[in-house]
Amino acid sequence: MLQKAYDYNLVQFGENVREKVSFICNCCGCCCEAMIAARRFSILNPVHTTNFIPIVSESACKGCGQCVSACPVEAMTLVSANNPANPNMKVAKLDEDICLGCGLCVRACTNKSILLKSRPTRVLTPLNGTHRAVVMAIERGKLQNLIFDNQVLWSHRALAGVLGVILKLPPLKQVLASKQLKSRYLEALINRLGI
Numbered sequence: 001m002l003q004k005a006y007d008y009n010l011v012q013f014g015e016n017v018r019e020k021v022s023f024i025c026n027c028c029g030c031c032c033e034a035m036i037a038a039r040r041f042s043i044l045n046p047v048h049t050t051n052f053i054p055i056v057s058e059s060a061c062k063g064c065g066q067c068v069s070a071c072p073v074e075a076m077t078l079v080s081a082n083n084p085a086n087p088n089m090k091v092a093k094l095d096e097d098i099c100l101g102c103g104l105c106v107r108a109c110t111n112k113s114i115l116l117k118s119r120p121t122r123v124l125t126p127l128n129g130t131h132r133a134v135v136m137a138i139e140r141g142k143l144q145n146l147i148f149d150n151q152v153l154w155s156h157r158a159l160a161g162v163l164g165v166i167l168k169l170p171p172l173k174q175v176l177a178s179k180q181l182k183s184r185y186l187e188a189l190i191n192r193l194g195i
């Protein structure tokens with residue numbers, strides 16, 4: 001099924017976790033709600049990107065527009081090639097801020113003018129659902145809400161699980177987490193473990 005979806009040029013993405021992925025989607029650009037959200041709210045980056053980004057070779061590009069048609073989020077457009085000898089000539093131009101790094105444009109370019117390269121900064125993929133929830137809460141400044149407003153997390157066991165996730169975060173994110181939580185217990189725990 002994955003191969004079939006790939007052959008149909010569908011965007012393949014799954015839950016943003018490294019372990020126990022609960023779903024994999026194979027989406028078209030026309031009616032998939034995630035792709036529509038990615039277009040409508042592109043600057044908010046509602047869909048996590050891959051760790052790759054396409055690079056267009058302007059000198060090799062023929063301006064055929066195949067990559068523009070293939071892109072599900074309108075990240076690729078045609079612009080003037082600024083060639084005085086051929087004023088109508090176009091080249092593909094990428095909007096890096098909204099590109100998902102799905103690679104469909106690379107496959108669409110039969111001229112082989114696009115390469116998929118690693119992004120300069122790798123995107124953090126959380127280990128599991130709990131890790132993802134905590135990291136998202138930290139990034140949005142809502143960790144205290146996640147822990148104290150969510151009834152599911154009231155039990156000590158669940159709270160211990162959340163703290164365990166925080167302790168596995170890089171030092172900078174731990175500091176952010178402890179600031180938001182304003183918990184002397186958490187701060188002492190992080191200090192005691194020296195991480």
Ligand code: SF4
Nearest residue numbers: 071099100102103105
């Ligand atoms: S990788 Fe290509 S097709 Fe995919 S979102 Fe980016 S520009 Fe569009």
Ligand code: SF4
Nearest residue numbers: 061062064065067109
């Ligand atoms: S498909 Fe390739 S040749 Fe055609 S516009 Fe896109 S990058 Fe250029």
